[in-house]
Amino acid sequence: MTRADVNxxxxxxxxxxxxxxxxxxxxxxxxxxxxxxxxxxxxxxxRVARTAERGLFDAFFLGDGLxxxxxxxxxxxxxxxxxxxxxxxxxxxxxxxxxxxxVSTSNxxxxxxxxxxxxxxxxxxxSGGRAGWNVVTTHNAWTGENFRRGGFLDHADxxxxxxxxxxxxxxxxxxxxxGAVAASADARSWSVPGAVGRVRSRTDHFDVDxxxxxxxxxxxxxxIFQAGDSGEGRDFxxxxxxxxxxxxxxxxxxxxxFAEDVRRRLRAAGRxxxxxxxxxxxxIVIGATEKEAEEKARWVxxxxxxxxxxxxxxxxxxxxxxxxxDADGPLPAEDPVVAAYDGKxxxxxxxxxxxxxxxxxxxxxxxxxxxxxxxIELGPQRGHVGTxxxxxxxxxxxxxxxxxxGFNISPYLVPDxxxxxxxxxxxxxxxxxxxxxxxxxxxxREHLGLAPVA
Numbered sequence: 001m002t003r004a005d006v007n008x009x010x011x012x013x014x015x016x017x018x019x020x021x022x023x024x025x026x027x028x029x030x031x032x033x034x035x036x037x038x039x040x041x042x043x044x045x046x047r048v049a050r051t052a053e054r055g056l057f058d059a060f061f062l063g064d065g066l067x068x069x070x071x072x073x074x075x076x077x078x079x080x081x082x083x084x085x086x087x088x089x090x091x092x093x094x095x096x097x098x099x100x101x102x103v104s105t106s107n108x109x110x111x112x113x114x115x116x117x118x119x120x121x122x123x124x125x126x127s128g129g130r131a132g133w134n135v136v137t138t139h140n141a142w143t144g145e146n147f148r149r150g151g152f153l154d155h156a157d158x159x160x161x162x163x164x165x166x167x168x169x170x171x172x173x174x175x176x177x178x179g180a181v182a183a184s185a186d187a188r189s190w191s192v193p194g195a196v197g198r199v200r201s202r203t204d205h206f207d208v209d210x211x212x213x214x215x216x217x218x219x220x221x222x223x224i225f226q227a228g229d230s231g232e233g234r235d236f237x238x239x240x241x242x243x244x245x246x247x248x249x250x251x252x253x254x255x256x257x258f259a260e261d262v263r264r265r266l267r268a269a270g271r272x273x274x275x276x277x278x279x280x281x282x283x284i285v286i287g288a289t290e291k292e293a294e295e296k297a298r299w300v301x302x303x304x305x306x307x308x309x310x311x312x313x314x315x316x317x318x319x320x321x322x323x324x325x326d327a328d329g330p331l332p333a334e335d336p337v338v339a340a341y342d343g344k345x346x347x348x349x350x351x352x353x354x355x356x357x358x359x360x361x362x363x364x365x366x367x368x369x370x371x372x373x374x375x376i377e378l379g380p381q382r383g384h385v386g387t388x389x390x391x392x393x394x395x396x397x398x399x400x401x402x403x404x405x406g407f408n409i410s411p412y413l414v415p416d417x418x419x420x421x422x423x424x425x426x427x428x429x430x431x432x433x434x435x436x437x438x439x440x441x442x443x444x445r446e447h448l449g450l451a452p453v454a
Contacts, residue, residue, distance in 0.1 A: 014399040016435050017406030017448060019059040019103070019279060020052045020418060024083040027312075028283070028382065030303045030412055037415045040082040042092060047415035049093050052100055055422030056436050058447040059101030059132060060093065061225075061408060062086040066110055067143045078312050087119050094127035101444030103132035103225060109158055110138060110147050113168035114199070114210045120222045121173055121214045129218025129443035133169075134225040135241070137162050159232045164203045166224070166240055171199045173221045175212030219443035220453025238265035241276060242450050245408055249280020250383055255403035277405040277448050283383035283412055286420040290387060297385040300412050301376045310372040313379055317356065327372040331357075331364050382410075392428035399434055 023029050024039050037044045049060045064086040069076040086104040093102055102123065106116055124131035137158035153161060180195035201208045226237040227245035237244040248258035258280075263273045285300055287293030305313070307327035315322045319337030336357050364374045384391055398404045411417025429435035441447055 009397075009400040011400050011402055014402075014405075014434060015449075016395060016399050016404075016429060017277060017279060018052075018055065018057045018421075018435075019061050019101075019406070019408040020048060020057055021061045021281065021408050021410045022048055022063070022414070023410055024063050024065070027078050027306075027309045028304050028410060028412060029414055030300070032306075033303060033413060035416060036413055039414060040084065042089070044415040045089055045093060046096055048411070048418060049097050049100060051415075051418045051422055053097050055418065055426050056439060057100055058406070059103050059444060060090075060097075061103045061105065061132075061134060062089055063105045064107065066107060066138075067146050078309055087123055090131075091123055091126055094123065094130065099130070099439045099442065099447075101130045101132050101223065101447060102127055103134055103223070103444075105134040105136055107136055107138050108162040108165040109153060110143060111165075113165045113206060114172060114208055116165075117169035117172035118213060120169070121212075121217065124217030124219065124222050125214060127217075129445070131217065131219075132223040132225055132243075132444050134227065134245075135162055135166060136227060155230070156232060159228070159236050161205045163236060163240065164201075164205050168199065168201050168206060168208055170221065171201065172210070172212045173216060175199055176215040180215055216453075219445040223444045223448065223450065234262060234265055235269075237276065238262060238269040238271065242445075243277040243279055243448065246278065246280045249282045249398075249404055249407060250381060252398060252401075252403055255280060255398060256401065259403050275451070277450070279406045279408045280404055281410060282407045283410050284391065284407075284421055284425070285383070285385045285412070286388060286391065286424055287385075288387065290390065293385050293387060301382075304382075304412065305372060305376050305379065307372055310375040313375050314371055317360075325371070328370045331361055331371050331374060382412075388424040388428045391425055392432055392434075395429065396432050396434045 022045060029039065030036055031039070037047070045062070052060055063083060065083040069079050086106060090102040090104055104120065104123070106120070120131055120133050137153070175197050177192075177195040177197070180192050182190050182192065196211055198211050199208060223242045224240060225243045225245065226233065226241040228234065228236060229246060229248075234244070244262060246255075246258055248255045259278050262276065262278060266273055266276055283300075285293055285297040287296050308323075310327045311322045311325060314325075314332070317336060318332055318334070320334075322332060325332065336354065360374050360378055363369070363378060364371075367373075367377075369377060384394065386394065395407075399406070409418070409421065426435060430437050439447065445452070
């Protein structure tokens with residue numbers, strides 16, 4: 001897109017927002033490369049956060065894991081294992097950064113609202129209004145085994161609990177009135193009498209009676225993020241969230257359809273269309289030429305989808321253990337085992353259709369692909385590949401036509417995986433007028449251009 005086209009698009013003044021997702025646990029982070037660093041060393045978190053801040057990113061996102069992932073009743077050994085408590089790590093980063101938002105992925109299924117709301121309020125105060133909360137639920141029984149009640153909630157119940165949880169959290173954040181703290185040493189008491197209200201809530205999931213211990217932070221409330229892609233998840237985001245993540249950020253038409261669906265849900269929820277930022281997750285591979293970028297992307301996929309990973313993905317599709325097979329050989333001749341999901345197997349994706357396997361077989365036969373090559377070609381696709389200028393043009397189109405408000409970037413290498421994006425892509429975006437050239441606010445809410453909290 002050229003500057004001459006700007007007046008012909010719906011959102012000529014659109015600006016992209018970037019976040020970085022420190023994934024920690026998954027096979028997409030290439031741990032085996034010599035340039036890869038530790039996934040649990042605080043220096044890795046700091047390096048990524050400071051690089052993102054140098055690139056004027058809106059936020060640094062940190063996943064939280066209450067239990068190591070499991071498969072077939074054992075530890076899922078193909079993961080890059082180990083994640084610190086997210087709020088603890090983000091609190092450390094608050095002291096080592098100045099502007100970038102700090103977003104904790106924290107679970108509503110196995111936390112309690114009064115406690116988590118207090119810890120998030122603490123992060124918001126400590127960071128000067130840069131805290132965010134990625135509201136997630138958990139579907140698996142093996143995480144529940146960490147807790148006395150065990151088990152897992154049905155899909156609909158998870159979102160009902162999450163909505164009740166968020167309502168209590170907001171009441172906690174609103175618990176202190178403006179001017180609650182004495183403005184003068186001559187005041188009769190440190191806090192103004194009656195300025196701190198109690199939070200009482202009795203619902204299907206909670207029975208809360210507490211007095212909040214902290215005032216509002218500089219941005220009012222931590223910014224709320226949400227990543228559910230089901231109908232219930234999208235409705236939850238439309239009613240409650242400030243930002244929604246998605247897997248709809250690679251194909252333009254798919255991204256635009258997702259954005260339009262979310263905006264319909266916002267209108268139905270009585271909220272303005274610009275109340276929610278849409279930030280699909282993506283991976284970005286950059287090369288000096290298109291050929292170089294494609295070659296690098298091929299290398300990335302080969303490093304991510306090792307023979308063991310390919311067999312693990314195929315095992316979840318077929319529904320039985322293929323770990324003893326040859327990943328560079330043909331696809332299994334056996335039909336898949338299709339079973340109902342019972343919450344016991346963590347990463348195993350049961351219930352895939354025979355049609356999916358038939359498609360894999362047909363394309364593998366037509367192209368002469370091995371099992372590993374089939375997984376690479378037909379498995380989950382990760383994002384965008386190209387030159388800095390080509391990607392900048394592509395992303396400008398996504399933003400100016402309202403398909404996205406930005407991207408949440410997952411680096412394939414830690415801690416140096418953002419360097420090309422910050423040093424090569426960001427300047428091209430700035431030249432096209434679709435990316436900030438400086439931070440203009442101090443809070444995460446200001447970075448995202450969100451309305452103040454009432």
